[in-house]
Amino acid sequence: MPFSYRLTCTALILSYPLLAFADVPDETLDNLLVTGERLTSNSEGTQRYTVPASRSAVGLSLTPRETPQSTSVITRQQIDDRAVQTGGDVLAQVPGISPSRADSNRISYAARGFSIRSVQFDGLNIPLSHFWNFGDTDWDAAIYDRVEVVRGATGLLTGAGEPSASVNFIRKRPLPEAAASVSAGIGRWDRRRATADVSVPLSSDGTTGARFVVAKGQSDSFISHLEDSHETLYGVISSELTPATQLTAGVEYQHNETVGAGASVPAFYADGSRTDFDRSASNNTHWSTFYNETTRVFADLSHQLDNGWTLRAAVSHNDGNYGMEYLYRGGFPDRETGLGMSSSFLNYRGNRTQQTVNVTAEGDFSLFGRQHELGIGWMHNKDDFEIKLATPVGAPPSTGSYFNWRDSVGGQASVGSVQQLR
Structure with missing residues (x-):
């Protein structure tokens, strides 16, 4: 007898949601627009958490959708909001970039299992040394407007190298x-x-x-x-x-x-x-x-x-x-x-x-x-x-x-x- 009682209660509980939705009228909801950009106004215009176009992949001005490789951009707004202080700190924010620390100062970076052997400043390529990186990834982030990272082989712009990623530090302008x-x-x-x-x-x-x-x-x-x-x-x-x-x-x-x-x-x-x-x-x-x-x-x-x-x-x-x-x-x-x-x-x-x-x-x-x-x-x-x-x-x-x-x-x-x- 107690077993039958519990079974009946369970059946009533499970059927309650179906009864509740049975009387809901059929109506169309208003359109809902969701965006992943954070917009703020400054003297440069509209600052975003992304950029409308980038040249770091193939040298042409392409939107992220048109770019044939996986890209990430850390904008000035992100640098300020996250209180990032160095170029190395910026790279630590990029998905797919892995830092490797030899000691307190020498840090190398890798992507997709390969070392990043060069960086760019305003599109000009600078080779990196594994043992001695000359601080090129640890400069102060205060002078950069944004950092663009293209993952994968970038031979069109960087020549022969590892199929890891290209990092482009873009400086501020007047x-x-x-x-x-x-x-x-x-x-x-x-x-x-x-x-x-x-x-x-x-x-x-x-x-x-x-x-x-x-x-x-x-x-x-x-x-x-x-x-x-x-x-x-x-x-x-x-x-x-x-x-x-x-x-x-x-x-x-x-x-x-x-x-x-x-x-x-x-x-x-x-x-x-x-x-x-x-x-x-x-x-x-x-x-x-x-x-x-x-x-x-x-x-x-x-x-x-x-x-x-x-x-x-x-x-x-x-x-x-x-x-x-x-x-x-x-x-x-x-x-x-x-x-x-x-x-x-x-x-x-x-x-x-x-x-x-x-x-x-x-x-x-x-x-x-x-x-x-x-x-x-x-x-x-x-x-x-x-x-x-x-x-x-x-x-x-x-x-x-x-x-x-x-x-x-x-x-x-x-x-x-x-x-x-x-």
């Missing part, structure tokens, strides 16, 4: 009207940052303008000895030489320096068991340093012909100075004594010069009763760098017990007078 913004922020671990962005018209008709960006920041870290400082200066002038000719020229200076740079903390002991160090534990010394100092000068000239075709010539020159000095400690420490790790003293100093030239032409033409769009171009890149390595003469310095990491074992005195350049 605005048609006067505008200025200043921001400052503080955070934990003594993080401090200030930026200023000023755009000024230089002619009454708005055909010539200048823009200046200044950014400075520094911070400590939860990792002992680790401190970062960043300085950025950027200036650009754009002018309409004629109604059909546009000239843009600018210079950027960036200086990044890290004190206490080093590798990651050992994850295992020599016996294979897991380590359990405090989060402040470091595998570096208080005297270790890593710095990038780069000055880039660039110019971009475009001219539109009467038939609608656009000619463009762009050049860029880069001078860089780089250095890295620290005691690398590898291997696995003994669980009881902390001894047994290997050591390698690294002291790199070097310079880099780079010239890039890009000439393109693009436009529409009719053929076989259809309208076509064609883009052709030529790019030249010359990259010269000389990095000198100073190494100890004889046996590498002893690291002692890793449990004494707070005392910066392997201090500079043990290696400072026994170096040779090679």
